[in-house]
Amino acid sequence: MLSNKNSKKTILYILISTAVLSTLVIALLANLYRQPPKSTAPQINNNSGIPQPQLLSAGIESGMTIAEAVAKSSIPGVVGLSVLKLEGNSIFDGNTSEKWGVGSGVIAHPNGYIITNNHVAGGKSKRIIVNLSDGRNVDGTTVWSDPVLDLAVVKISLKGLPTIPLGDANTVQIGQPAVAIGNPLGLQLQRTVTSGIISALNRTIKIETEEGTNYMEDLIQTDASINPGNSGGPLLNSRGEVIGINTIKVTSAEAIGFAVPINVVIPIIDKLVKKGQFSEPYMGVFAYDKEVVPYIDKNVKIDSGIYISTVDKKSPAFKSGIKECCVIEEVDGHKINTMLQLRTYLYSKEPGDVINVTYCHEGKPVKVPVKLTVKGSSKLLTR
Structure with missing residues (x-):
């Protein structure tokens, strides 16, 4: 057994160690609390x-x-x-x-x-x-x-x-x-x-x-x-x-x-x-999302994608086989559910770039390459 004197020394050592450790933990937590959270945007x-x-x-x-x-x-x-x-x-x-x-x-x-x-x-x-x-x-x-x-x-x-x-x-x-x-x-x-x-x-x-x-x-x-x-x-x-x-x-x-x-x-x-300068990449379609389609044609209903209402007959899209009433679902593997999403993606490209468009025609999925050109003077509200 430890002597009474040694026991007191051991207890004192434990108390001091615990106090020091507690002070360090509190200081660390206080420092973390003061730091602003990092941006996640x-x-x-x-x-x-x-x-x-x-x-x-x-x-x-x-x-x-x-x-x-x-x-x-x-x-x-x-x-x-x-x-x-x-x-x-x-x-x-x-x-x-x-x-x-x-x-x-x-x-x-x-x-x-x-x-x-x-x-x-x-x-x-x-x-x-x-x-x-x-x-x-x-x-x-x-x-x-x-x-x-x-x-x-x-x-x-x-x-x-x-x-x-x-x-x-x-x-x-x-x-x-x-x-x-x-x-x-x-x-x-x-x-x-x-x-x-x-x-x-x-x-x-x-x-x-x-x-x-x-x-x-x-x-x-x-x-x-x-x-x-x-x-x-x-x-x-x-x-x-x-x-x-x-x-x-x-x-x-x-x-x-x-x-x-x-x-x-x-x-x-x-x-x-x-x-x-900004040379606007041109695909040649105008489409509506599922929220707008019912206002354009009550007989059409889509759950996702964008419904093509207009195709420029001289456009890259038309040359690739994309027609009116088709539903574009993906571009280069990216889901497309609004015309704004399509525009945003196209604006990141350059005229001459080739994009892969997946669309639905008569219930069947079709994937075609489309070579973008420069938007010209067409009066169509297309991209």
Whole structure:
């Protein structure tokens, strides 16, 4: 047996060791607790210099709400747009007039690439004046636009501009916080911030474009206030990332606004930065998803894929055997359930690339290669 003296030494040693170990464990846990969680958002391809998403919550000042923090970090990257447009049919018959309009935009790259709406800066734009947050007014030029997506990209000849990180709309969930920034009712209310939540996803609405009636798919719905002049401004998540471009609101109801998911324009910005231009890959089809098809033809019902309503007879798709009423299910092994998904994937390709399209015709799956060309002057609303 141990002597009484040795027993006391052993007990004292155990107590000291336990105390030291407990202190180390507590210190370790406290350190982990203080560290902000790592970002789990997908990283944007930064080879072109497009800003990477940052963890905004780590920089929130004491007493500052998420909406206030988002606004503080993002406002310098929001611009005002004054656009002079020609209205009318032809400059030769005298039935045209000039009219100024206003909107908003998002600086997506420090070298002057700005994302906005087609109805703001597309079409017959005669002059575009970009108002920066530091008070400068600079002339801009529309380098790409699409009336169906209601998106456009404006270029100004400046570098080192403040930007807003582009996020991933595919990670957005209903109920998450949303912040909209823009210039409602004109430039006298510049960079107004409104906040709310993501009300719904994958919304489809009917619109009138310069090329006729169409449907906008996959829209993000929010109750953050969106008014005339907000068009083209960013819809942000709580991390301060752009998840959509504000496009339209329902005028017959309150707190119902929509934004185009940002993902579709990211490959366009990437190519404009790298090459100075965007040559749009052309497949030659226009299709509708399962939510829209019943409005087009009540006799048609699909559970997945996109239903082809129009095929350009001179297009790569037609030459590969793809016809109207077929249902595209996959492209290069990727499931396709909306026209926006197809566009996003095609924009990541180049004219001349070959894609493998799986479609259903008369109940049978067919897989064909399609060689993409450059989109020309066809009036069809095709991609």
